[in-house]
Amino acid sequence: MHLILRTLLTLLLFFSCTSASNSSSSDLSSDFYSLTCPNVQLFVRNTVRFYSANDGTVPGKLLRLIFHDCMVEGCDASVLIQGNGTERTDPANLSLGGFDVVESAKRLIEVMCPGTVSCADILVLAARDAVEITGGPLVQVPLGRKDGKVSLASNVRPNIIDTSFSVEEMAKTFSSKGLSMEDLVVLSGAHTIGLSHCTSFSDRFQKDANGSLAPVDASMEKNFASELMKQCPANATAPTTVSCDPVTPNQFDNQYYTNLLTGKGLLKSDSELINDPKAEAFVESLSKNQSSFFDSWAESFVKMTSIGVKTGDDKGEIRAICSSVNG
Numbered sequence: 330m331h332l333i334l335r336t337l338l339t340l341l342l343f344f345s346c347t348s349a350s351n352s353s354s355s356d357l358s359s360d361f362y363s364l365t366c367p368n369v370q371l372f373v374r375n376t377v378r379f380y381s382a383n384d385g386t387v388p389g390k391l392l393r394l395i396f397h398d399c400m401v402e403g404c405d406a407s408v409l410i411q412g413n414g415t416e417r418t419d420p421a422n423l424s425l426g427g428f429d430v431v432e433s434a435k436r437l438i439e440v441m442c443p444g445t446v447s448c449a450d451i452l453v454l455a456a457r458d459a460v461e462i463t464g465g466p467l468v469q470v471p472l473g474r475k476d477g478k479v480s481l482a483s484n485v486r487p488n489i490i491d492t493s494f495s496v497e498e499m500a501k502t503f504s505s506k507g508l509s510m511e512d513l514v515v516l517s518g519a520h521t522i523g524l525s526h527c528t529s530f531s532d533r534f535q536k537d538a539n540g541s542l543a544p545v546d547a548s549m550e551k552n553f554a555s556e557l558m559k560q561c562p563a564n565a566t567a568p569t570t571v572s573c574d575p576v577t578p579n580q581f582d583n584q585y586y587t588n589l590l591t592g593k594g595l596l597k598s599d600s601e602l603i604n605d606p607k608a609e610a611f612v613e614s615l616s617k618n619q620s621s622f623f624d625s626w627a628e629s630f631v632k633m634t635s636i637g638v639k640t641g642d643d644k645g646e647i648r649a650i651c652s653s654v655n656g
């Protein structure tokens with residue numbers, strides 16, 4: 330009995346040491362603020378709940394924001410910085426939102442625990458709460474990120490997934506961040522909630538011989554295609570949006586994967602996922618089992634929110650406000 334316990338302990342120590350020796354993400358911990366700001370999770374959660382109750386588009390925006398933060402310069406809140414030539418000024422930012430939610434949580438937290446909690450951690454917490462509020466799993470996320478001091482629009486394009494990407498191009502971008510094909514399929518499940526601008530998928534339609542619009546991809550389900558064409562008139566002046574998941578638009582569930590298999594993936598980058606046999610197998614399996622999607626989501630989300638985290642004082646700071654670096 331004792332021997333078994335001791336062997337187990339040794340094994341556990343061995344694994345925690347080997348993982349700690351290489352990756353800075355292992356400097357994160359779920360109790361990082363337990364002494365310095367024990368209620369931080371509650372502050373963020375209440376703020377996200379408040380904003381989401383008033384505006385149903387908030388959860389989708391927060392999820393999108395965390396992707397744009399973590400994929401560019403790592404999860405360091407660089408996406409939140411305002412000013413000339415920052416990430417926010419890239420045209421890809423047009424679909425970004427939720428900044429006010431993070432700023433509001435930050436203001437509250439600065440009153441309760443001044444100078445303690447990073448905007449990067451607040452953004453991660455807000456995104457995980459967005460998932461839980463819409464019916465998804467409550468993911469335990471490790472904390473302790475510092476805020477970055479660099480935010481360049483020129484870093485955006487080379488690091489994010491464009492909606493026109495093929496599955497190979499997406500896998501390559503993910504792999505450069507240490508994320509696998511499975512992570513790609515699982516994290517694409519974020520499109521189970523949220524809205525997309527018509528311009529993000531207008532390339533999926535073209536004029537046919539008679540001059541009317543028709544889907545480029547014949548596998549797009551017919552009713553879905555005509556509904557999209559109706560919602561997105563070719564010369565709409567106002568930026569129109571449609572739901573990423575046409576079936577259960579506000580519910581974080583595994584419907585997204587069934588959509589993909591039935592020709593109802595909205596973006597080209599969604600529909601692309603079934604063009605690779607390995608990715609398609611993940612799609613099939615996730616479409617059949619929601620709890621397996623939730624388990625995988627938790628794992629991939631923690632992985633994604635550990636990309637390029639800054640944990641030393643030399644690499645980052647705790648910003649006073651999220652939209653600018655400390656003066």
Ligand SMILES: *[C@@H]1O[C@H](CO)[C@@H](O)[C@H](O)[C@H]1NC(C)=O
Pocket residue numbers: 412413
């Ligand atoms: C941005 O640049 C313009 C001109 O290049 C300048 O007038 C403006 O003050 C700058 N804004 C900031 C926030 O630096």
Ligand SMILES: *[C@@H]1O[C@H](CO)[C@@H](O)[C@H](O)[C@H]1NC(C)=O
Pocket residue numbers: 537538539
């Ligand atoms: C063009 O219109 C004609 C006549 O209405 C129709 O028979 C034909 O199928 C249409 N072609 C396409 C590509 O929709």
Ligand SMILES: *[C@@H]1O[C@H](CO)[C@@H](O)[C@H](O)[C@H]1NC(C)=O
Pocket residue numbers: 562563564
């Ligand atoms: C779109 O614009 C073209 C010319 O600019 C016009 O002929 C057409 O009627 C417009 N279509 C709609 C649906 O408004």
Ligand SMILES: *[C@@H]1O[C@H](CO)[C@@H](O)[C@H](O)[C@H]1NC(C)=O
Pocket residue numbers: 618619620621624
């Ligand atoms: C669904 O996934 C869960 C969690 O991964 C697993 O425990 C369960 O056995 C799976 N159910 C089926 C029917 O495969």
Ligand SMILES: CC(=O)N[C@H]1CO[C@H](CO)[C@@H](O)[C@@H]1O
Pocket residue numbers: 351352353
């Ligand atoms: C995540 C990380 O820092 N990985 C590093 C682990 O160590 C090897 C070898 O020194 C590096 O190549 C990795 O980049």
Ligand SMILES: CC(=O)N[C@H]1CO[C@H](CO)[C@@H](O)[C@@H]1O
Pocket residue numbers: 417418419420422423
């Ligand atoms: C929210 C935000 O910062 N939006 C900016 C996106 O980029 C355009 C220019 O491409 C700016 O005008 C917006 O202010």
